Amino acid sequence: MARFPIFVNISLAAFLILGSLANAAPCRDCFIHSRATHYPNSDDNGTEIGQCGYGTLGATINGGDVSAASDLYRDGVGCGACYQVRCTNGNYCSDKGVTVVITDQGSSDHTDFILSRRAFGRMAQNADAAATLLAFGIVDIEYRRVPCSYPNKNITIKIDENSNYPHYLAFVIWNQQGRSDITAVQLCETQSYVCKLLDRTYGAVWTTTSPPSGPLSIRMLFSDENGDEKWVVPVNDIPQNWKPGDTYDTGVQVIA
Structure with missing residues:
Protein backbone atom coordinates (compact mmCIF):
# COMPACT_ATOMS: atom_id res chain seq x y z
CA MET A 1 0.00 0.00 0.00
CA ALA A 2 2.85 2.38 0.72
CA ARG A 3 4.21 2.02 -2.82
CA PHE A 4 1.06 3.14 -4.59
CA PRO A 5 1.44 6.90 -3.91
CA ILE A 6 5.08 6.72 -5.04
CA PHE A 7 4.00 5.10 -8.32
CA VAL A 8 1.35 7.77 -8.82
CA ASN A 9 3.87 10.56 -8.14
CA ILE A 10 6.38 9.09 -10.60
CA SER A 11 3.68 8.73 -13.28
CA LEU A 12 2.50 12.26 -12.67
CA ALA A 13 6.06 13.59 -12.96
CA ALA A 14 6.58 11.72 -16.21
CA PHE A 15 3.30 13.13 -17.57
CA LEU A 16 4.32 16.65 -16.67
CA ILE A 17 7.74 16.23 -18.29
CA LEU A 18 6.22 14.89 -21.52
CA GLY A 19 3.70 17.71 -21.49
CA SER A 20 6.49 20.26 -21.12
CA LEU A 21 8.42 18.72 -24.02
CA ALA A 22 5.31 18.82 -26.20
CA ASN A 23 4.74 22.47 -25.37
CA ALA A 24 8.37 23.23 -26.17
CA ALA A 25 8.09 21.73 -29.67
CA PRO A 26 8.22 24.28 -32.52
CA CYS A 27 4.81 25.62 -33.52
CA ARG A 28 4.48 25.60 -37.28
CA ASP A 29 1.76 28.25 -37.37
CA CYS A 30 2.84 30.42 -34.45
CA PHE A 31 3.78 34.05 -35.03
CA PRO A 147 1.76 28.67 -48.36
CA CYS A 148 2.28 30.57 -51.59
CA SER A 149 -0.60 30.46 -54.04
CA TYR A 150 -0.61 31.47 -57.71
CA PRO A 151 -4.01 30.46 -59.10
CA ASN A 152 -3.95 29.22 -62.69
CA LYS A 153 -0.16 29.54 -62.86
CA ASN A 154 2.35 26.71 -63.06
CA ILE A 155 5.96 26.75 -61.96
CA THR A 156 7.85 28.51 -64.75
CA ILE A 157 11.47 28.38 -65.89
CA LYS A 158 12.99 31.67 -67.08
CA ILE A 159 16.26 31.27 -69.02
CA ASP A 160 18.75 33.88 -67.82
CA GLU A 161 19.98 36.43 -70.35
CA ASN A 162 23.58 35.46 -69.56
CA SER A 163 23.04 31.91 -70.82
CA ASN A 164 25.10 30.91 -73.85
CA TYR A 165 23.63 28.08 -75.90
CA PRO A 166 24.84 25.34 -75.79
CA HIS A 167 27.80 25.98 -73.47
CA TYR A 168 26.28 27.62 -70.39
CA LEU A 169 22.74 27.44 -69.02
CA ALA A 170 21.32 29.55 -66.20
CA PHE A 171 17.68 29.82 -65.24
CA VAL A 172 15.46 31.09 -62.45
CA ILE A 173 12.40 29.30 -61.08
CA TRP A 174 9.22 31.40 -60.93
CA ASN A 175 5.89 30.82 -59.16
CA GLN A 176 7.13 28.49 -56.43
CA GLN A 177 4.00 27.35 -54.61
CA GLY A 178 3.19 25.84 -51.22
CA ARG A 179 5.41 26.29 -48.17
CA SER A 180 8.34 24.01 -49.10
CA ASP A 181 11.80 25.13 -50.27
CA ILE A 182 13.52 24.09 -53.49
CA THR A 183 16.81 22.80 -52.13
CA ALA A 184 18.28 21.02 -55.16
CA VAL A 185 17.77 20.90 -58.93
CA GLN A 186 18.88 18.30 -61.45
CA LEU A 187 19.00 18.62 -65.22
CA CYS A 188 18.45 15.37 -67.12
CA GLU A 189 18.69 14.18 -70.71
CA THR A 190 15.22 13.02 -71.69
CA GLN A 191 16.47 10.01 -73.69
CA SER A 192 19.25 8.56 -71.54
CA TYR A 193 17.95 10.21 -68.35
CA VAL A 194 21.50 10.92 -67.24
CA CYS A 195 21.17 13.73 -64.70
CA LYS A 196 23.46 16.52 -63.62
CA LEU A 197 23.16 18.34 -60.31
CA LEU A 198 23.06 22.11 -60.81
CA ASP A 199 24.66 24.90 -58.77
CA ARG A 200 22.66 27.58 -57.01
CA THR A 201 24.72 30.62 -57.98
CA TYR A 202 22.51 32.99 -55.99
CA GLY A 203 18.88 33.34 -55.01
CA ALA A 204 16.61 31.23 -57.20
CA VAL A 205 19.12 31.10 -60.07
CA TRP A 206 20.52 27.67 -61.03
CA THR A 207 23.42 27.21 -63.44
CA THR A 208 25.58 24.65 -65.19
CA THR A 209 28.42 24.62 -67.68
CA SER A 210 28.27 22.12 -70.53
CA PRO A 211 24.55 21.34 -70.09
CA PRO A 212 23.26 18.07 -71.54
CA SER A 213 22.13 18.16 -75.16
CA GLY A 214 18.67 17.59 -76.55
CA PRO A 215 15.39 18.30 -74.76
CA LEU A 216 16.02 18.66 -71.04
CA SER A 217 14.00 17.46 -68.08
CA ILE A 218 14.28 19.22 -64.72
CA ARG A 219 13.94 17.53 -61.34
CA MET A 220 13.34 19.76 -58.30
CA LEU A 221 13.81 18.67 -54.70
CA PHE A 222 11.20 20.19 -52.37
CA SER A 223 12.00 20.19 -48.63
CA ASP A 224 9.58 21.22 -45.91
CA GLU A 225 10.04 22.50 -42.35
CA ASN A 226 9.77 18.96 -40.95
CA GLY A 227 12.68 17.71 -43.03
CA ASP A 228 10.49 15.75 -45.46
CA GLU A 229 11.73 15.78 -49.06
CA LYS A 230 10.32 14.82 -52.43
CA TRP A 231 11.54 15.09 -56.02
CA VAL A 232 9.16 16.66 -58.51
CA VAL A 233 9.51 16.11 -62.26
CA PRO A 234 7.69 18.68 -64.45
CA VAL A 235 5.35 17.54 -67.20
CA ASN A 236 6.97 19.76 -69.83
CA ASP A 237 10.64 19.73 -70.83
CA ILE A 238 12.97 22.55 -71.78
CA PRO A 239 13.26 22.28 -75.58
CA GLN A 240 16.51 21.39 -77.29
CA ASN A 241 16.92 24.84 -78.84
CA TRP A 242 16.41 26.83 -75.62
CA LYS A 243 17.18 30.54 -75.86
CA PRO A 244 18.28 33.21 -73.35
CA GLY A 245 15.30 35.24 -72.16
CA ASP A 246 12.69 32.60 -72.98
CA THR A 247 10.23 31.27 -70.42
CA TYR A 248 8.94 27.70 -70.26
CA ASP A 249 5.86 26.47 -68.42
CA THR A 250 6.69 23.29 -66.49
CA GLY A 251 3.06 22.18 -66.47
CA VAL A 252 3.08 21.46 -62.73
CA GLN A 253 1.97 23.08 -59.50
CA VAL A 254 3.39 22.02 -56.14
CA ILE A 255 0.96 22.91 -53.38
CA ALA A 256 2.56 21.06 -50.45
Whole structure:
Protein backbone atom coordinates (compact mmCIF):
# COMPACT_ATOMS: atom_id res chain seq x y z
CA MET A 1 0.00 0.00 0.00
CA ALA A 2 2.85 2.38 0.72
CA ARG A 3 4.21 2.02 -2.82
CA PHE A 4 1.06 3.14 -4.59
CA PRO A 5 1.44 6.90 -3.91
CA ILE A 6 5.08 6.72 -5.04
CA PHE A 7 4.00 5.10 -8.32
CA VAL A 8 1.35 7.77 -8.82
CA ASN A 9 3.87 10.56 -8.14
CA ILE A 10 6.38 9.09 -10.60
CA SER A 11 3.68 8.73 -13.28
CA LEU A 12 2.50 12.26 -12.67
CA ALA A 13 6.06 13.59 -12.96
CA ALA A 14 6.58 11.72 -16.21
CA PHE A 15 3.30 13.13 -17.57
CA LEU A 16 4.32 16.65 -16.67
CA ILE A 17 7.74 16.23 -18.29
CA LEU A 18 6.22 14.89 -21.52
CA GLY A 19 3.70 17.71 -21.49
CA SER A 20 6.49 20.26 -21.12
CA LEU A 21 8.42 18.72 -24.02
CA ALA A 22 5.31 18.82 -26.20
CA ASN A 23 4.74 22.47 -25.37
CA ALA A 24 8.37 23.23 -26.17
CA ALA A 25 8.09 21.73 -29.67
CA PRO A 26 8.22 24.28 -32.52
CA CYS A 27 4.81 25.62 -33.52
CA ARG A 28 4.48 25.60 -37.28
CA ASP A 29 1.76 28.25 -37.37
CA CYS A 30 2.84 30.42 -34.45
CA PHE A 31 3.78 34.05 -35.03
CA ILE A 32 7.33 35.28 -34.41
CA HIS A 33 7.96 38.82 -33.18
CA SER A 34 10.30 41.08 -35.15
CA ARG A 35 10.46 44.46 -36.92
CA ALA A 36 9.92 45.60 -40.49
CA THR A 37 10.63 48.63 -42.65
CA HIS A 38 10.00 49.48 -46.32
CA TYR A 39 12.04 50.24 -49.42
CA PRO A 40 13.16 53.90 -49.23
CA ASN A 41 11.99 54.87 -52.69
CA SER A 42 8.83 56.20 -54.29
CA ASP A 43 7.98 52.97 -56.11
CA ASP A 44 5.11 51.09 -54.48
CA ASN A 45 6.23 47.73 -55.88
CA GLY A 46 9.38 45.72 -55.31
CA THR A 47 12.66 45.85 -57.21
CA GLU A 48 13.71 44.32 -60.52
CA ILE A 49 17.30 43.83 -59.32
CA GLY A 50 16.63 41.77 -56.19
CA GLN A 51 19.10 39.13 -55.02
CA CYS A 52 16.69 36.31 -55.82
CA GLY A 53 17.21 36.91 -59.54
CA TYR A 54 13.52 37.21 -60.46
CA GLY A 55 14.10 40.24 -62.67
CA THR A 56 10.97 42.11 -63.71
CA LEU A 57 8.80 39.52 -61.95
CA GLY A 58 10.38 40.53 -58.65
CA ALA A 59 8.57 43.87 -58.77
CA THR A 60 5.12 42.60 -59.70
CA ILE A 61 4.73 39.05 -58.36
CA ASN A 62 1.93 38.67 -55.81
CA GLY A 63 0.54 42.03 -56.92
CA GLY A 64 3.69 43.79 -55.73
CA ASP A 65 3.36 42.55 -52.14
CA VAL A 66 7.00 41.53 -51.84
CA SER A 67 9.85 41.88 -49.39
CA ALA A 68 13.58 41.65 -48.91
CA ALA A 69 14.65 39.46 -45.99
CA SER A 70 17.71 39.23 -43.78
CA ASP A 71 18.09 35.87 -41.99
CA LEU A 72 15.05 34.45 -43.79
CA TYR A 73 16.89 34.83 -47.12
CA ARG A 74 18.96 31.78 -46.06
CA ASP A 75 21.62 32.12 -48.77
CA GLY A 76 18.90 32.11 -51.42
CA VAL A 77 16.96 29.08 -50.21
CA GLY A 78 14.32 31.45 -48.81
CA CYS A 79 13.61 33.02 -52.20
CA GLY A 80 9.98 32.51 -53.15
CA ALA A 81 8.81 31.76 -49.60
CA CYS A 82 5.63 33.48 -48.44
CA TYR A 83 5.00 35.05 -45.03
CA GLN A 84 2.03 36.61 -43.33
CA VAL A 85 3.30 39.83 -41.77
CA ARG A 86 1.22 42.03 -39.50
CA CYS A 87 2.22 45.05 -37.46
CA THR A 88 1.26 45.10 -33.80
CA ASN A 89 0.13 48.69 -33.14
CA GLY A 90 -3.61 48.28 -32.56
CA ASN A 91 -4.29 51.94 -33.38
CA TYR A 92 -3.23 51.53 -37.01
CA CYS A 93 -2.70 47.84 -37.86
CA SER A 94 -5.19 45.28 -39.14
CA ASP A 95 -5.50 41.78 -37.72
CA LYS A 96 -4.89 40.16 -41.11
CA GLY A 97 -1.77 42.06 -42.16
CA VAL A 98 -0.30 41.21 -45.56
CA THR A 99 1.12 38.13 -47.28
CA VAL A 100 4.48 38.83 -48.96
CA VAL A 101 6.87 36.88 -51.17
CA ILE A 102 10.62 37.00 -50.51
CA THR A 103 12.30 38.38 -53.65
CA ASP A 104 15.42 40.06 -52.32
CA GLN A 105 18.02 40.13 -49.54
CA GLY A 106 18.49 43.04 -47.17
CA SER A 107 18.31 44.27 -43.59
CA SER A 108 17.87 47.61 -41.86
CA ASP A 109 18.21 48.37 -38.15
CA HIS A 110 17.55 44.83 -36.87
CA THR A 111 14.59 44.17 -39.15
CA ASP A 112 13.67 40.81 -40.68
CA PHE A 113 11.68 42.34 -43.54
CA ILE A 114 12.08 45.28 -45.93
CA LEU A 115 8.65 45.43 -47.51
CA SER A 116 7.59 47.15 -50.69
CA ARG A 117 5.73 50.35 -49.88
CA ARG A 118 2.54 48.73 -51.15
CA ALA A 119 2.91 45.76 -48.79
CA PHE A 120 3.92 47.98 -45.86
CA GLY A 121 0.77 50.08 -46.27
CA ARG A 122 -1.44 47.00 -46.59
CA MET A 123 -0.72 46.11 -42.97
CA ALA A 124 -2.81 49.13 -41.97
CA GLN A 125 -6.51 49.39 -41.20
CA ASN A 126 -7.17 52.09 -43.82
CA ALA A 127 -5.45 54.60 -46.11
CA ASP A 128 -4.89 57.18 -43.36
CA ALA A 129 -3.35 54.56 -41.08
CA ALA A 130 -1.15 53.39 -43.98
CA ALA A 131 0.24 56.90 -44.39
CA THR A 132 1.05 56.99 -40.68
CA LEU A 133 2.81 53.61 -40.82
CA LEU A 134 4.90 54.72 -43.79
CA ALA A 135 5.86 57.85 -41.86
CA PHE A 136 6.98 55.70 -38.91
CA GLY A 137 9.43 53.93 -41.23
CA ILE A 138 10.05 50.98 -38.90
CA VAL A 139 7.32 49.12 -36.99
CA ASP A 140 7.06 46.14 -34.67
CA ILE A 141 5.56 43.11 -36.39
CA GLU A 142 4.82 39.44 -36.02
CA TYR A 143 5.12 36.97 -38.86
CA ARG A 144 4.69 33.31 -39.81
CA ARG A 145 5.33 31.31 -42.94
CA VAL A 146 2.27 30.52 -45.06
CA PRO A 147 1.76 28.67 -48.36
CA CYS A 148 2.28 30.57 -51.59
CA SER A 149 -0.60 30.46 -54.04
CA TYR A 150 -0.61 31.47 -57.71
CA PRO A 151 -4.01 30.46 -59.10
CA ASN A 152 -3.95 29.22 -62.69
CA LYS A 153 -0.16 29.54 -62.86
CA ASN A 154 2.35 26.71 -63.06
CA ILE A 155 5.96 26.75 -61.96
CA THR A 156 7.85 28.51 -64.75
CA ILE A 157 11.47 28.38 -65.89
CA LYS A 158 12.99 31.67 -67.08
CA ILE A 159 16.26 31.27 -69.02
CA ASP A 160 18.75 33.88 -67.82
CA GLU A 161 19.98 36.43 -70.35
CA ASN A 162 23.58 35.46 -69.56
CA SER A 163 23.04 31.91 -70.82
CA ASN A 164 25.10 30.91 -73.85
CA TYR A 165 23.63 28.08 -75.90
CA PRO A 166 24.84 25.34 -75.79
CA HIS A 167 27.80 25.98 -73.47
CA TYR A 168 26.28 27.62 -70.39
CA LEU A 169 22.74 27.44 -69.02
CA ALA A 170 21.32 29.55 -66.20
CA PHE A 171 17.68 29.82 -65.24
CA VAL A 172 15.46 31.09 -62.45
CA ILE A 173 12.40 29.30 -61.08
CA TRP A 174 9.22 31.40 -60.93
CA ASN A 175 5.89 30.82 -59.16
CA GLN A 176 7.13 28.49 -56.43
CA GLN A 177 4.00 27.35 -54.61
CA GLY A 178 3.19 25.84 -51.22
CA ARG A 179 5.41 26.29 -48.17
CA SER A 180 8.34 24.01 -49.10
CA ASP A 181 11.80 25.13 -50.27
CA ILE A 182 13.52 24.09 -53.49
CA THR A 183 16.81 22.80 -52.13
CA ALA A 184 18.28 21.02 -55.16
CA VAL A 185 17.77 20.90 -58.93
CA GLN A 186 18.88 18.30 -61.45
CA LEU A 187 19.00 18.62 -65.22
CA CYS A 188 18.45 15.37 -67.12
CA GLU A 189 18.69 14.18 -70.71
CA THR A 190 15.22 13.02 -71.69
CA GLN A 191 16.47 10.01 -73.69
CA SER A 192 19.25 8.56 -71.54
CA TYR A 193 17.95 10.21 -68.35
CA VAL A 194 21.50 10.92 -67.24
CA CYS A 195 21.17 13.73 -64.70
CA LYS A 196 23.46 16.52 -63.62
CA LEU A 197 23.16 18.34 -60.31
CA LEU A 198 23.06 22.11 -60.81
CA ASP A 199 24.66 24.90 -58.77
CA ARG A 200 22.66 27.58 -57.01
CA THR A 201 24.72 30.62 -57.98
CA TYR A 202 22.51 32.99 -55.99
CA GLY A 203 18.88 33.34 -55.01
CA ALA A 204 16.61 31.23 -57.20
CA VAL A 205 19.12 31.10 -60.07
CA TRP A 206 20.52 27.67 -61.03
CA THR A 207 23.42 27.21 -63.44
CA THR A 208 25.58 24.65 -65.19
CA THR A 209 28.42 24.62 -67.68
CA SER A 210 28.27 22.12 -70.53
CA PRO A 211 24.55 21.34 -70.09
CA PRO A 212 23.26 18.07 -71.54
CA SER A 213 22.13 18.16 -75.16
CA GLY A 214 18.67 17.59 -76.55
CA PRO A 215 15.39 18.30 -74.76
CA LEU A 216 16.02 18.66 -71.04
CA SER A 217 14.00 17.46 -68.08
CA ILE A 218 14.28 19.22 -64.72
CA ARG A 219 13.94 17.53 -61.34
CA MET A 220 13.34 19.76 -58.30
CA LEU A 221 13.81 18.67 -54.70
CA PHE A 222 11.20 20.19 -52.37
CA SER A 223 12.00 20.19 -48.63
CA ASP A 224 9.58 21.22 -45.91
CA GLU A 225 10.04 22.50 -42.35
CA ASN A 226 9.77 18.96 -40.95
CA GLY A 227 12.68 17.71 -43.03
CA ASP A 228 10.49 15.75 -45.46
CA GLU A 229 11.73 15.78 -49.06
CA LYS A 230 10.32 14.82 -52.43
CA TRP A 231 11.54 15.09 -56.02
CA VAL A 232 9.16 16.66 -58.51
CA VAL A 233 9.51 16.11 -62.26
CA PRO A 234 7.69 18.68 -64.45
CA VAL A 235 5.35 17.54 -67.20
CA ASN A 236 6.97 19.76 -69.83
CA ASP A 237 10.64 19.73 -70.83
CA ILE A 238 12.97 22.55 -71.78
CA PRO A 239 13.26 22.28 -75.58
CA GLN A 240 16.51 21.39 -77.29
CA ASN A 241 16.92 24.84 -78.84
CA TRP A 242 16.41 26.83 -75.62
CA LYS A 243 17.18 30.54 -75.86
CA PRO A 244 18.28 33.21 -73.35
CA GLY A 245 15.30 35.24 -72.16
CA ASP A 246 12.69 32.60 -72.98
CA THR A 247 10.23 31.27 -70.42
CA TYR A 248 8.94 27.70 -70.26
CA ASP A 249 5.86 26.47 -68.42
CA THR A 250 6.69 23.29 -66.49
CA GLY A 251 3.06 22.18 -66.47
CA VAL A 252 3.08 21.46 -62.73
CA GLN A 253 1.97 23.08 -59.50
CA VAL A 254 3.39 22.02 -56.14
CA ILE A 255 0.96 22.91 -53.38
CA ALA A 256 2.56 21.06 -50.45
